[in-house]
Each structure stands twice: as structure tokens, then as C-alpha cells.
Amino acid sequence: MSNTNPNVAEQFIHYLNEEDFDKAESCLDPDFKFIGVLGTREKASVYITDMKKMKFKYQILKTFTSGEDVCIWYNIDMGEKTILSSGWYEVIEGKIHSFKVLFDPRPLLNN
Template sequence: MENTANNPVKQFIQYLNEENFDKAETCLDPEFKFKGVMGSRENAAVYIKDMKQMKFKYKIQKLFTANEDVCLWYDIDMGEKTITACGWYRVADGKIKSLEVLFDPRPLLDHQK
């Protein structure tokens, strides 16, 4: 049986890559929580507002699922830099409830010097 938890996650990434931010937001629970190496966000609308400004592009290298958890290993094109990251998405009721992203921030910090 196919794990359906990864469906909203794959759709979300596709919408972000297409810069269709309104549709991307429909994949998120309104109370979505984001935790990353360089900050956190509470609320889907706040997170999507940031995504509209950053316009990152994602290239999925590997997708893993375990029940309602989806883990992506991906390259994130941030414009001047591309970083490899791991994103842990928690899905419930067909919506992404939270995302935790880990990556080595040093290439981004070196750029700010």
C-alpha cells in the first residue's frame, strides 16, 4: 500500500518550485510550524510570506516515509548558493503540520562576510 503522507509533501515542493505560493499554502495546516538552523516560524501564512521572498528551488535526492512522517534529502537552490539539506515533514489529515530542516549553514554565513 502506498504511503499517502508523502503526497502533500511532494505537491508542496512542486508548488514551491513553480512559485505557486497560494497553492503551496493549501498543503500546510494553518497552524504549521517551521524550525530551521537559522530560525523558526509559526503559522502557514507567515512561512509562505517568507517563501515568496526567497523563491528557493528544491531538487529531491531521496524521499523516506514512516507512517505520517516524510523525510526529504534535497538540494536547495537559494540563488547564489545551493545547499544540501534534510527536511522532516509531519503530516496529519492530509496537511503538513510541521517541518524541521537541518543543514550546514557555514556556506551561507561565509557569504555574509
């Protein structure tokens, strides 16, 4: 089953890029948790509401898997800035249960 994990995480990114937020949310467990550099979000619906506002675009550079974990390195176009980032997705039974993102926030803070 672990070979399906990168597909779930990458499919999630694809749906965000296409702004198909309903399908993106369908990749997430309802009790999904996001942990980011600049904040956290609890629940899939709360996270997707934020994504609808931000409309980030992702360019996947590399995907790694280890058991239930998927790590994706990508460039995230945040509008005025494009930031090299890494996302760690915990996939359980075909749904993303948690997602942690790491990036250097200084370009966003030094406007």
C-alpha cells in the same frame, strides 16, 4: 493513508518550485510550524510570505516515510548557493503540521 504522505510533502515542494504559493499554502495546516537552522516560523501564512521573498528551488534526491512522518533529502538552490538539506515533514490528515530542516549553514554565513 500513509502512502499519501509523501505526495503531500512532494506536492508542497513542487508548488514552491513553480512559485504557486497559494497551492503550497493549501498543503499546510493553518497552525503550521517551521523549525530551521537559522530560525523558526509560526503559522502557514507567515512561512509562505517568507517563501515568496526567497523563491528557493528544490531538487528532490530521496523521500523516506515512517508512519505520519516524511523525510526528504534535497538540494536547495538559495540563489548564490545550493545547499544539501534534509526536511522532516509531519503530515496529519493530509496537511503538513510541522517541518524541520537541517543543513550545514556555513556556506551561507561565510560570504
